[in-house]
Amino acid sequence: MSETVQVARLNSRGMITLKGDLADQDFQDVAVKITGLSFPSQREIRLSGEMGLAWMAADEVLLMLPVEDVSAAIETADEMLRRAPAVVANVTDARVLFSLKGKRSREVLAKLAPVDLSREAFQPGQIRRTRLAQVAAAFWMPQEAQFEIMCFRSVADYVTELLEMSAAPGTVPEYF
Amino acid sequence: MLILSCPCCGVSAEETEFTPGGEAHLKREGPGSEDAAFRDYLFQRKNPKGVHFERWRHAFGCGKWFHAARCTVTLEVFCTYTAQTANVPKEVIDTIKLRRPEWELNQ
Numbered sequence: 001m002s003e004t005v006q007v008a009r010l011n012s013r014g015m016i017t018l019k020g021d022l023a024d025q026d027f028q029d030v031a032v033k034i035t036g037l038s039f040p041s042q043r044e045i046r047l048s049g050e051m052g053l054a055w056m057a058a059d060e061v062l063l064m065l066p067v068e069d070v071s072a073a074i075e076t077a078d079e080m081l082r083r084a085p086a087v088v089a090n091v092t093d094a095r096v097l098f099s100l101k102g103k104r105s106r107e108v109l110a111k112l113a114p115v116d117l118s119r120e121a122f123q124p125g126q127i128r129r130t131r132l133a134q135v136a137a138a139f140w141m142p143q144e145a146q147f148e149i150m151c152f153r154s155v156a157d158y159v160t161e162l163l164e165m166s167a168a169p170g171t172v173p174e175y176f
Numbered sequence: 177m178l179i180l181s182c183p184c185c186g187v188s189a190e191e192t193e194f195t196p197g198g199e200a201h202l203k204r205e206g207p208g209s210e211d212a213a214f215r216d217y218l219f220q221r222k223n224p225k226g227v228h229f230e231r232w233r234h235a236f237g238c239g240k241w242f243h244a245a246r247c248t249v250t251l252e253v254f255c256t257y258t259a260q261t262a263n264v265p266k267e268v269i270d271t272i273k274l275r276r277p278e279w280e281l282n283q
Contacts, residue, residue, distance in 0.1 A: 042186055057238035058184050109239040115192050129185075130193055 003101030004052065005167040009160065010148070014070035015064040015095060018077065022055075030080045031061050034073045045127040046139045053142070055125045067092060091101060096156045098163060100147040106176045107146055108167045118176050135164055151153030181234060183256050184240035190253045197231030201264060225249055227279050229264060229274055232256070245272055 016034075022026045035051045037046035040061070045054040052064030065073060070092055079090040100108055110117040113130040122128065124141040124168045131137060135158060139152040151159045166172075187193075198221070205217035218227040222228070227247050233241050244259070245254040245268055254272045258267060269281055 057240060060238075114192055127188070129237045130189070136236050 003103060004169050005100055005108045007104050007163045007167050010097040010098050012067055013097060014065045014067040015091045016073060017089045017091050019060045023085055026084060030077045031063060035063055045128055047142055047150055091173060094153060095150050096153050098149040103145050104172045105145055105147050107172050111166045112162055132159060178251055178253055180244055180253060181244050181256050182234040183258055184239035185229045187237055193236045195233045195235040197233055200229040
């Protein structure tokens with residue numbers, strides 16, 4: 001019997017979607033200035049406390065920051081991105097976050113997502129957008145044996161039940 | 177089950193992470209075209225036995241559209257490539273010919 005994996009819903013974190021030309025220096029500067037983190041390459045995420053900067057697509061990054069700092073950050077971004085076409089959107093209320101903690105969290109998530117979650121394939125520093133059973137989600141590892149999972153608020157109840165079911169004691173294999 | 181590699185975000189995943197978008201490289205027949213041409217553009221699809229070009233969207237991932245060349249008999253995926261092209265790129269044809277020497281485009 002392995003030790004249990006803890007599922008928890010995290011407090012809201014401020015989230016800003018930035019869409020534009022990722023190679024553009026101004027665009028990178030905005031993301032770096034707001035989060036204080038280095039600009040991520042493909043499928044990478046930078047984290048530090050409540051701050052986060054994630055590569056979401058070839059034309060999109062996600063900024064994570066304390067909720068109270070969002071409006072100031074959007075003003076900064078709007079100001080700095082005047083020259084180039086870009087989208088700055090406050091998506092704080094669109095999404096919710098969960099955490100998985102425990103030695104077997106890789107197994108709990110692997111039961112739900114069609115992703116190779118072995119230690120060689122998925123490591124802290126990477127972000128993966130995929131599906132959890134029937135809904136879209138993204139996850140990353142703040143550190144080994146720990147995941148943070150992001151999904152749309154409209155499916156938060158569904159994902160809560162999924163994760164709790166997948167982490168139910170006695171159902172988690174020792175695979176990875 | 178197909179394993180597709182999204183050329184936009186570099187992820188290799190199985191097909192449930194993607195959404196199929198039907199045949200690729202269709203030429204749109206718009207206003208001014210013959211009725212028959214418009215009908216064929218809307219409804220006539222190749223449905224070949226063998227090499228097929230398809231549109232796919234990485235719906236649960238980066239959300240981008242791309243093209244894939246695969247075999248409808250063996251389900252082998254020859255390659256995936258950008259959707260920002262009207263014709264099949266030469267390197268895609270070369271890749272397919274390595275696996276299917278007798279195959280010709282538009283046969």
